[in-house]
Amino acid sequence: MTATAEPEVGKARLRKEDARLITGQTTWTDNIQLTGMLHMAVLRSPVAHARIRHIDCSRATAMPGVAIVLTGEDLAAEQGSLPCAWPITEDMKAPAAPALAVDQVNFAGEAVALVIADNAYRAADALAAIDVDYDELPVVLDLEEALQDQDLVHPDLGTNKCATWVLDSAEAGSGTNVEDEIASAEVVLERTFRQQRLIPSFMEPRSVVVDPSAGMFTVWSATQIPHILRWMLSAVTGIAEHKIRVIAPDVGGGFGGKLQVTPEELLCLLVARRMGRPVKWTESRTESMLSAHHGRDQIQKITLSARRDGTVTGLKVELLADMGAYLRLVTPGIPILGAFMFNAIYKFAAYRFVCTNVFTNKVPTDAYRGAGRPEATFAIERMMDELAVELDMDPMRVRELNWIKHEEFPFTTVAGMTYDSGNYEAATARAMELFDYEALREEQQRRRSSRDPVQIGIGISTYTEMCGLAPSRVLGALRYAAGGWESASIRMLPTGKVEVITGTSPHGQGHETVWSQIVADRLGVPFEDVEVLHGDTASSHRGMDSYGSRSLAVGGTALVHAADKVLAKARRLAAHMMECDEADVEFATGSFSVRGTSTVRTLGDVVLAAHVAHDLPEGMEPGMDADATFDPDNFSFPHGTHLCATEVDTQTGMVRIRSYVAVDDVGTVVNPLIVDGQVHGGLAQGIAQALYEEAIHDEMGTLTTATFADYLVPSAADLPAFMTARTSTPATSNPLGVKGVGEAGTIASTPAVVNGVLDAVRHLGVRDIEMPLSPERVWTALQGGAADASTPAAGGLGSIDAQGGQS
């Protein structure tokens, strides 16, 4: 074992993961082939709301290669109800959520029958031979209409209202009464924004394989949450947890979309048990879009009060959040994650947040990158621009007037969060400098006065987010069913190599690389000598998995603590070996030495001595392994300033992003290469919400954007080059000082783009344009028309037929 010369933390290490990914030596779930493996295909409802009168499987069952065809009725006794782990209020209404519909379907795309065959083609063939008689029911789609309870998604619940959740600063004692602030305000702005429905669109379609052999159920799944999945599969089926092993092999992206316990995971498990043979299911892209959970989908009514000098005083947020037809794993809690973020970086005196969750006959919603926080950030950053317009002030000036100053940290907000660190002035100064703000304002003026057909606008977003999910006690107080800790183990092998076991479950983030850097740094071992094991409940039995920008801030900290335990024990043994007092032992770059002497033992020497155990101090156990579990005291609060210059062609409505500057403060950076990559990808998804993507259901509740031809995930040609930079105020809530970076770009960028477009066309009489800002909507707005939600903005090529894309 040799010492590392320079610190690993902060180094732009190339990724360990890449060697297999660039050569095709990958282990995607769909690659798995097992002897005797059967294939599952799922028949999905083409209608959004109906009673199932009858299902005739006889023709399908007789088809070549078909082993069995099953309906919800066949599985009713064993399938239970898919779990919702976040009952946000005591009186929340929660419908039963069968994996396979039994007598009623509640969204187009819901599973109604399955075919098990000897290959995937034959399974798909047999789907077409299943006859289902539906008695169609009225379809509930619009959130406001749904609340009238004229037609009910789930008649047995008696209402479409799922729950109402309130946070009020006067009641919580964290601020004044918002109604008082509004009543006495010099300026009151009221706006309604629509957060359109999005589809996470991870590139790897979901896939599940279950092998029931050898007295165990081994479940491979393209999931973000192998540990939670194991727990939930056991809870739903009654199969003992220790008889289920879940493996998340290489997973091709998630973005919250694979933070789920899916119907198909459960169905594969039940069928594998019934058939006694391995079963595989891999979805098509259209299936994914029709049945995997969607994100966002809120109507936000925002009231902001302020003084004429620009000081904000009160913020009232009234949300309607679309749950879709069922409550999936954390569906009802997603908008609640935004409750603490609408006030953002600003010092409001009063705040009230009321969210009403509503059932509709649509695909269920759940986590999608940012989950509740992008929605909040969008609303407040749009409102700050609206206030600037109202007061005829520079939008950055309005923000500056109201944000928390760097010397005011730690700062407890009106929503009751304590922001540990930050420097909004520094990030903003850096962004303004890189962006050349003043020059762009001048160009804007020139183009306005010359009535140039191409107008430019500047969009600002000075965001923060809460990351590092999450302190377990806070989750408990929010009625979430699980904790937010993370665990790590370090195994010191006799040759000095190191195995790291983490409870986080990466699916593109590069944990193998970054976790190696952290351990190499802490233990002074070479980066190459560290192997990171993850995503298999047999090797990593304990973990809370990866989402909510938590892996490094929580899981990385557990790793630091485990390394410190290794060192503490090694120090004691080193003192014993060097026959000195432990207090005289120094540790640097992988070696122990006795202060003031040349006596040295490398960590490798000490680990070997611990392993052979020939001569250990009294009472010391052999070996040098250590485990640690870390439960954070607080969230982390990354922030930053994003500036976006947009060009709007007023003749076509086309928007082009001319330049985009992102300055982010994510605390300490372990690997700048990976942090930049996370920001780039986050920006792409946030910009896509602003300009391109929207999941559209037609008036019958059919998803008309169920292919990549219709749902506009941006290509390289649709996005600009980004300019990224960083400022840093280390988090005080963890020893690494890290804050999390997975969601920052997505949270920040959507309002930056929309603010930019509006800034370009506001002088032409446009007050608002709903997302996505398609050329058609921008053009319509410029003609003085309402660019409302009823016009499909994207796709809409009509390539999904009445069968929901299935034949």
Added chain:
Amino acid sequence: MKISVNVDGVTYADEVEARLLLVHYLRERLGKTGTVVGCDTGNCGACTVHLDGHSIKSCQMFAVQANGHEVTTIEGLARDGKLHPVQEAFRNNHALQCGFCTPGMIMQAIDLLADESDPDDETVRKGLEGNLCRCTGYQNIVRAVQDAAQRMKPGAGPKIEQHSDEHVTAQQPVGGE
């Protein structure tokens, strides 16, 4: 139907159903699981391979249409343990995160570089328009392709590398003029 296809330098003779997609033939029959399926409509490009040196989307072709042709997949790029310069460039520029789109992206980038030896930003972006990536925002992919172009240029890099790069690229069915 009987087909004979050369995949990554090995000739296979197989009996296949007429409706079997090329990508499923590669994955299920030949075990070439480096090539993946990302969509059903030819939009995402994750399944991109080369057919006689030109990039094609293998989910949009039947295996029987590849009869008598040469197919190169991501698994056939490295030669004698040495990665293709585009593979190297993807790693060196952090042009991948989850890596699911990467095989298709690399195959498409090689095809692009055969037509454009020194592409500017715009050319790379347009050339990769048929390949979707959800992780990277494309910034580092564009950089990687341009970096690879520089490394693949005659005369670029140290002598030894020039030789081996030429050796490698000469063997690649990179298509082009």
